[in-house]
Amino acid sequence: MGRRRARREPPKTLEDAHANVQAIAKRQVENDSRVKTWRFVERVVYLVVLVGSYLLYYLIGKLNEALSLRSLF
DSSP, X not given: OOOOOOOOOOOSSHHHHHHHHHHXXXXXXXXXXXXXXXXXXXXXXXXXXXXXXXXXXXXXXXXXXXXXXXXXX
């Protein structure tokens, strides 16, 4: 099973909230391995959707062409 994150208490003062925002801003998420993995998965999914939609477009065009050839029957 996966790790669970510890629950954090909401900030009690405005300074605590500013400190949390600054800590998040300092993190570089582009270097996180999980972010890199999900970005790769996102690109693969987009590529599969693009190829699948092109194949569907091609097959619908061929089916339309085949159904419009009534002179062969």
